Structure formats: structure tokens, C-alpha cells
Amino acid sequence: MYRGQSSRYVVITLLLAGLLIGYCQPSVGQPIPALLSNRRGNVAYMDSMARVIKQHYARLATTAATPRTDTLLFQCLYRLSQLYQVWSGRRDSLLYFGNELVRQAHDRKNLFYEVNGKLLLEAYYRTGEINTPKALRLNLDVLSLIPPDKYYDNVRFQANLHLGSLYKLSTEYAKALHYTELARQVIIRDTVYRSAITNSLLIDLEQHVGSIYNRQGRFQASEQHYLKAESMLNRTSSEAEYGYVFDDLAELYLKYGHYGQALHYGKKAEAVWERIKSTGESKGWGTLASIYAGLGNDELAIWYAQKVLHLARPNKFVLEQAYRTLYLVAERQHDWQRAMGYYKRYVTVRDSIESDRRGLELMSIEKQAEYDQLALQSKQAQQLQAERVRTVEQEKQLVQLRADAEADRLYRRNLLTEKLRMLDKERADAQIAQQQARHRLQQQDFDRTVEQQADQTQRNWLFFGFVSTLLLLVALGLLLYSTRLRKRQADANLRLAYERKATDARIIQTQESERARLAADLHDDLGGTLATLNRRLTDMQDLVQDDAGQQAFADLVPLVQKSSDDLRRIAHNLMPPEFARIGLRYALEQLVQSQPLVPTRFTFLVSGNERRLPLDTELNLYRIVSEQVQNVNKHAKAGRAAVQLLYYDDKLTITVEDDGLGNRTTLAGNSPGIGLKTSKLRAEYIGATLWRDASEAGTLVVLEITYPLHIHEPPQPRPPATD
Incomplete structure (x- = not known):
């Protein structure tokens, strides 16, 4: 799954950034040719595109420097960087053109192309050189450079998404999900300019979250996000999007042993890659080989594995899958010599992948240490400078x-x-002058004291206002944070309730489908067999002459007839015939009338004007009442029982009452069992209430459901025709 992640980011980034730049720069002159991502495997096409863009750049470099020519130059450098980003074997050229774009855009104060150039360099260090600390620094630099306005939301989205991918590789899943959520919030603000781009970004986000959960071993969460990405494919025009989503689903199901679903998505991915990938690239063959090996189809497993081995430069991950498939097939065929040979090659490739991974981890740790050391020195220098200031x-x-x-x-x-x-x-005025001087000195001292007191009071008020504002801001922050937590908890509870209700619906629908199938099989197959057996016994009885044989056949015929009647009653209880036509009332009436008179005698009562409910609701009500009737027959040991339908203006009430053991069954150790639990599940599913009251006089079960607002009085159904 990881080997497709980098290519997927390349295609998404290429589509997103290329379309955005074309949209945001509509009046810069002659357009630069657009790069078609689905032709990146065509070497002649890629070479001609590079030559055309370089000629365009050379002509612009000789013209006078204006804002218009500067923008065209930046576009040329950007397109060249994009081209070498997806050109297999020429990715190192991206480093030159990306750095040149960043340098020129910085010198000319063009922030838009400067940050986009940094994103291209980040892709090189993240997917090419695998320098995680450097990629992290570039993404953080981009986020610190861009202003908060909506014009840079596309750049903000890419930086947050890349940070989520980098933290996922370093197994810091909490940070990975945090930055992925920040990227999602950018899209939610509706700041991306085109709906097709928005859909592609949402697909990539769902795949990214799914891969995080897959790394954590959370299959259901991962499957949910991958399937959500698949559901959005019908709104995208990129075939590569289909291939990446199908690849992710195939590898997810393969990892957890769901080979049938893995084969379904693996074949769909192969069909996509056959159309857009070059001849020398794998088209999901390694995954298909592993799937067929898991399914036990050795012939196709070997065929796909050999296709991988015939590639000129197969990916290590694909080669590992091929050797492992061949080793498992040879071992299953007891060809131990060939199995040992393939196993050694598989172990060699696996150890090489593990060695590369450990080397990358060590390199990442070393470069992260260098980065931390530089950051520490920078911080110390800043502290020293602040101290000097x-x-x-x-x-x-x-x-x-x-x-x-x-x-x-x-x-x-x-x-x-x-x-x-x-x-x-003036000696004569000496005394007066001294008095005036003393008075002035006293006035100055008084004014100075008053001024000092006023200054101290002002400082005290400023300090009090600052502390009060700070406390108010802290209180507001805590309030907002608690509100957000409560909202998230409420959303989570709502999603859980919705998923639980959907699961209950699927369980009930599956039960109804299985009941219908069993009823049809019993009525059509076993019923016909019993009828044929009855006719054959009657015919054979006529052929037997002695009295003992006649008596034996006379004893068998009623048993066969009783079996046929019991079979018809069982099939009727599983799925009442013509239920949609006759409705709940007559179906329950048939059910009560079909019960034997001993040991319990059932009666059926109806009160009020009948109102029809949706077919699904009526069928679930019928199942609940049928289960209660069976409980009376099995456990109540009652002499009498009654089923009542009470039609009110706003609701329908159904009661099942008997004079049996009541709460004495609970005292004797008989629990209600799974039947009552299933009935409560059905009641919750249709929005009804079900409660049971057991006493020494017997048991009362009450089922109530409110009429839906959109249900009107239908024509009264006709009673069912008798068989």
C-alpha cells in the first residue's frame, strides 16, 4: 500500500496545483502547455514537453523584466518541476528547477510561486530522497509563510496533508490524524475553486485516513474510509484515482484474508493500469498473484508472479509478493527443491526491504537530531539576543x-x-523671599507626591485590567473547548446509533429473506414430495391383499397426511401467503386459527377501524406476535389465550394474554430466551414499544406502535381465500 502512496500524491498534487495556477493566473499571456498525467509513461511525450517548456523559458529570459514576464518565467519553472516530478529516472532534475523557482520567486517577492516551489521540493524529499526531517521543515516553513486569507487555502491544504503523511510514516498517528483533519477543514470552508478538484482531494483524504487506520491494524475503520473513497469515484475524471482506490482496497482485503473481495478490486485495478501505465510497469500483478495463491488457484498465481519476474526493473515490494507466491505454490505442490529456491529469494528481497526501511529510519533519526540541534542553538541565540536587548x-x-x-x-x-x-x-525682602521659597518647595513636594500616587493608581488599574482580560480569555477558551468536546461526543453517539440501527435492519432483512426462502423450499420441494408419497402409498395399498399389509398402509397414510399438514402450517408461519394483499389483521387471524385446540385454546379479537401500516412494519409486527404465540405454546402451559388488535385514532395496540404459569416460569429457572430479545430488536427497528407483565395469574405482552404521519386509510383488504 505504501509503494502506491507516493505516486498517488504526485498525481493529486500535479492535478491540483496545475489547475489552481491556471485558474489564478488568467491574464499572464500565452498559455504554457498543460501536462497530461495519464501520459507520464510515454518517454517521447515527456521529452517533447520538456523541450517545448525550456524553449519557452529561454525566449522569456531574453525579454525585459516585467511582472507579466516574471509570472510566465515562474510558470515555466513550475511546469518543468512538475514534469520531472513524475518522470521516472529524471526526478533529480526536480531539485534544480524547484530550488531555482524558490530563489527567483523570493528575490522578486512572489510569495505564491515561492511556497509552491517549496511544496515541490518537499515532495522530492518525501517521496524521492526520503528525508523526513527536511520534508517536515519545508511543510512547516510553508505554513508559517502563507497569510490566513483564502487565496492560499490550496497551499495550506497540501502542507497539512503532507504533514499527516509524514507523521504516519513515523508512526505518530495522533499527529497524522490531526493534520489530516486540518486539511479536511480547508475543504469544508469551500475555498477550493473547482468541484472536480474538491472531489479528488476528498478521495485522497479518505484514502489517507484509511491507510493510517490500516497501519494501526483497525480493519473496519480502514475499510469504511476506503469504501467511502470508492463511492466518490463517479464524480472524478482521473483514471489514476480509480486505480489507486482499487489497489488500496485489494491490498486491504488481501492483508486480512478476504480473498474474494481482494480479487474483485485487484482485477478492477489491473484493468485501469492496463490503460494508463507503460509496458515496463507492474499493473497490480504482485497483488493478484498473492490473491490467487490465497484462493488456491496455483496456475493463475504462478502466471501473475512470472509476469512480475519478467519486468526489467520490478519494484521490491512487488518482487517480494511474486517470490512469496511462488514459494507458497511450490510448497503446496510438495516441490520442496523449487520451494526452497523461491523461499531464499523471497527472504533476500524481504531482508533488503527491511534493511532499506531501517536505514531510512536511522537516516531520519540522524537528520532529526541535526535539526533538533540547530533548533536548540537557534533558540539559545535568540534567548541571548533578547537578554542583551x-x-x-x-x-x-x-x-x-x-x-x-x-x-x-x-x-x-x-x-x-x-x-x-x-x-x-534686597536684604529687606529676605524674610519674605525665604517664606516664598519654602512655600514653593512644599508645593513641589506635594505635586510630586500627588503625581506619584496618580501614576501608581494608573499602573494598578492597568494590571487589574490585564489580569481580568486574561482570565476572561482563558474562561472563554475553556468554554469553547468544552463545547467542541461535547459536540464531538454527540456526533459520535449519533453515528453509533445510526450504525447500530442500520445493522439491526440488515439482520432483520436477512432473517426475512431466509424465512421466505425456507418457506418456499418447504412448500415447493418437501410438500410436493409428501404429496407424491401419499399418492404412492394409496396406490400401493390397493395392490396389497393381506389384512396386515392393508392395516400397515392404513396407519401410514394418516401420518403422511399429518406431516403434509404440519409442513403447510410451518411454511405458512415462516411466510404467510399473500401477506401484502391480506394485511396484518387477516394474517394474524389465520395464525390464531391454525393453532391446535389443545392444550391451549386461542381466541382472536379486533376492536376499532383497521388502518394499514407499511408492509415492512406489518411484517415485523406479525413476527413479534407469532413469537409470543409460540412462547405460549412452549412455556406457558395455559388453558386459554387471546390475541387482540386494538385500533385507536393515533396508534395500534396488540396484546397477547394467557392464563398460564406467568412469573412461575422465571422462578423455575426458565429465562425468556433469544425469542424475546429478537422481538425487542424488531420492535426497536420499527419504532414500537414492547413490554411484558408476568404474574401468578398468567402473562400479558403488550405491543404498541404509533401510526406514521404519511399513512392514510387504505381500502379494506379482503379475507384470504381458503386453501
Whole structure:
């Protein structure tokens, strides 16, 4: 499944980014040829596309630099990067053209092409060189560069989706699901420009979530998301989408041993790849070989495995499947020498894959350590720089305080000199001047104190307002978070209830289908056989002359007739004939009348005007009442029993009452059994209520159902014709 993931991301990214750029740049001049992803296996086509785009780039490079020519140059570099991204054996050229696009777009302040170039480089490190830390950094850089407006939602979607894929590879599944959900939210905001692209993105998201659950071993969750992706294929025009979804489903079912379903999707994927893949590529042959080996079809398993071995450069994963298939087939055929040879090759390829995986993990760990070291050094440098800035600010404040103190000292000194000169000049006014001076000093001290108090009060109010705002924001955040948790819990409960109701419906529908089939088989096959046996016994009785033989045949004929009658009654109970025509009332009346008079005598009562319900509802009501009648016959040991239909204006009430053992059956250790549980399941399915009251006087079972709003009074059904 992993070997198709990188190619799938390449095709989706190519389609999404190419269409988006063409949509967002409608007036930049002559259009650049679009790359057709389904022709990426055609070397001549790829070579001609590269040559045309390079010639276009060379002509633009010689023209004067304008915003229009810059955009065309960026488009050429972007298309070349896309082309080498999907060109097998030429992916290293992507590194050159991607870096050139990022450099030129950054120099010319074009953020759109800068982040898209980073995404192309991220795809190279994620799917080509397998440098997970570098791919992570590029995605995080893109998310930090783009503004929050809707124009960059496509880029935001790709970065979040790639982060989910990278965290999935590192088995950090919680983070993988988190970033995948962020990508889904971008689509939900309806910011993607075309419906076809939106559908492709939703398909890829479902496949991505399915692969995460598959890695965790959660088959049902994985199958649910893959099947949801399949259901959206009818709205896509990309054949590659079909191939990838069918491949994922085939490998999922193969992994868990569902070979029939795996073969179904494996053949569908092969048909798609035959149309769009080149001759030298595998078309799902390894998976088909493993499926046929699991089904025991050795001939087809060997045929598909040999097709893989005849490829010039088969993928290691496909080669592993082929050798394992050949080893299992040879072992099943007891060809031990050939089995040993294929087993050694299988182990060699498997060990090579495991060695590559461990090497990639080790490389990822080493590069992650380097990244963590650089991040730590950067953080320490930032902290040191911040500390230096704080020190400089403090020194600046200290110098300012010293300057203010010196200015104040000089001012006071000049003021004192002036006062002395005035005292020398006007001795007569010395006392008055001293008093005025003292008064001014006191006023200044008072004003300074008032100002300091006002400043302190203002600081206290600012601090109080900041703390209050912070507490309010925290409270609002907690409230929003708790509301979101409650909403998620409610959604989960709703989905669980819906799935449980759907499961109950399937169980009941399967039971009804099986009852109908059994009734038809009993009536058509065994009924005819008993009738033939009765006729043959009658004919043979005429041929026997002695009295003993006549008596033996006379004893056998009533037994055969009783068996035929019992068979007709059983078939009638399994599926009443013409139930849709006669309705619930007459079907129940037939059921009650067909019961033997001993040991329990049944009566049937109807009150009110009959109202028909949907056929499915009436059939389930009939099954519940039939089960209660059987319980009376089996367990109640009653002398009398009654079945009543009470038609009210807004509901129908059905009661089954007997004078049997009642609660004494429970005291004797007899539990209601599976019949009552099935009846409650049917009642819940149709929205009815069923309750049972057992006492020493007997047992009362009440079944109530409200009439649906859209049900009208139908014509009164005719009684059934007697057989």
C-alpha cells in the first residue's frame, strides 16, 4: 500500500496545483502547455514537453523584466518541476528547477510561486530522497509563510496533508490524524475553486485516513474510509484515482484474508493500469498473484508472479509478493527443491526491504537530531539576543535617570545662587523671599507626591485590567473547548446509533429473506414430495391383499397426511401467503386459527377501524406476535389465550394474554430466551414499544406502535381465500 502512496500524491498534487495556477493566473499571456498525467509513461511525450517548456523559458529570459514576464518565467519553472516530478529516472532534475523557482520567486517577492516551489521540493524529499526531517521543515516553513486569507487555502491544504503523511510514516498517528483533519477543514470552508478538484482531494483524504487506520491494524475503520473513497469515484475524471482506490482496497482485503473481495478490486485495478501505465510497469500483478495463491488457484498465481519476474526493473515490494507466491505454490505442490529456491529469494528481497526501511529510519533519526540541534542553538541565540536587548534597555534607562538627576541638581544649584544674590541685593525682602521659597518647595513636594500616587493608581488599574482580560480569555477558551468536546461526543453517539440501527435492519432483512426462502423450499420441494408419497402409498395399498399389509398402509397414510399438514402450517408461519394483499389483521387471524385446540385454546379479537401500516412494519409486527404465540405454546402451559388488535385514532395496540404459569416460569429457572430479545430488536427497528407483565395469574405482552404521519386509510383488504 505504501509503494502506491507516493505516486498517488504526485498525481493529486500535479492535478491540483496545475489547475489552481491556471485558474489564478488568467491574464499572464500565452498559455504554457498543460501536462497530461495519464501520459507520464510515454518517454517521447515527456521529452517533447520538456523541450517545448525550456524553449519557452529561454525566449522569456531574453525579454525585459516585467511582472507579466516574471509570472510566465515562474510558470515555466513550475511546469518543468512538475514534469520531472513524475518522470521516472529524471526526478533529480526536480531539485534544480524547484530550488531555482524558490530563489527567483523570493528575490522578486512572489510569495505564491515561492511556497509552491517549496511544496515541490518537499515532495522530492518525501517521496524521492526520503528525508523526513527536511520534508517536515519545508511543510512547516510553508505554513508559517502563507497569510490566513483564502487565496492560499490550496497551499495550506497540501502542507497539512503532507504533514499527516509524514507523521504516519513515523508512526505518530495522533499527529497524522490531526493534520489530516486540518486539511479536511480547508475543504469544508469551500475555498477550493473547482468541484472536480474538491472531489479528488476528498478521495485522497479518505484514502489517507484509511491507510493510517490500516497501519494501526483497525480493519473496519480502514475499510469504511476506503469504501467511502470508492463511492466518490463517479464524480472524478482521473483514471489514476480509480486505480489507486482499487489497489488500496485489494491490498486491504488481501492483508486480512478476504480473498474474494481482494480479487474483485485487484482485477478492477489491473484493468485501469492496463490503460494508463507503460509496458515496463507492474499493473497490480504482485497483488493478484498473492490473491490467487490465497484462493488456491496455483496456475493463475504462478502466471501473475512470472509476469512480475519478467519486468526489467520490478519494484521490491512487488518482487517480494511474486517470490512469496511462488514459494507458497511450490510448497503446496510438495516441490520442496523449487520451494526452497523461491523461499531464499523471497527472504533476500524481504531482508533488503527491511534493511532499506531501517536505514531510512536511522537516516531520519540522524537528520532529526541535526535539526533538533540547530533548533536548540537557534533558540539559545535568540534567548541571548533578547537578554542583551534587555540589558541595553536597562542601561539606557539608568543613563536617563542619571541625566535627570544631574539636571535637577544643576537646576537647584542655580536657583540657590539666584536666591543668594537676591538676598544680598534686597536684604529687606529676605524674610519674605525665604517664606516664598519654602512655600514653593512644599508645593513641589506635594505635586510630586500627588503625581506619584496618580501614576501608581494608573499602573494598578492597568494590571487589574490585564489580569481580568486574561482570565476572561482563558474562561472563554475553556468554554469553547468544552463545547467542541461535547459536540464531538454527540456526533459520535449519533453515528453509533445510526450504525447500530442500520445493522439491526440488515439482520432483520436477512432473517426475512431466509424465512421466505425456507418457506418456499418447504412448500415447493418437501410438500410436493409428501404429496407424491401419499399418492404412492394409496396406490400401493390397493395392490396389497393381506389384512396386515392393508392395516400397515392404513396407519401410514394418516401420518403422511399429518406431516403434509404440519409442513403447510410451518411454511405458512415462516411466510404467510399473500401477506401484502391480506394485511396484518387477516394474517394474524389465520395464525390464531391454525393453532391446535389443545392444550391451549386461542381466541382472536379486533376492536376499532383497521388502518394499514407499511408492509415492512406489518411484517415485523406479525413476527413479534407469532413469537409470543409460540412462547405460549412452549412455556406457558395455559388453558386459554387471546390475541387482540386494538385500533385507536393515533396508534395500534396488540396484546397477547394467557392464563398460564406467568412469573412461575422465571422462578423455575426458565429465562425468556433469544425469542424475546429478537422481538425487542424488531420492535426497536420499527419504532414500537414492547413490554411484558408476568404474574401468578398468567402473562400479558403488550405491543404498541404509533401510526406514521404519511399513512392514510387504505381500502379494506379482503379475507384470504381458503386453501
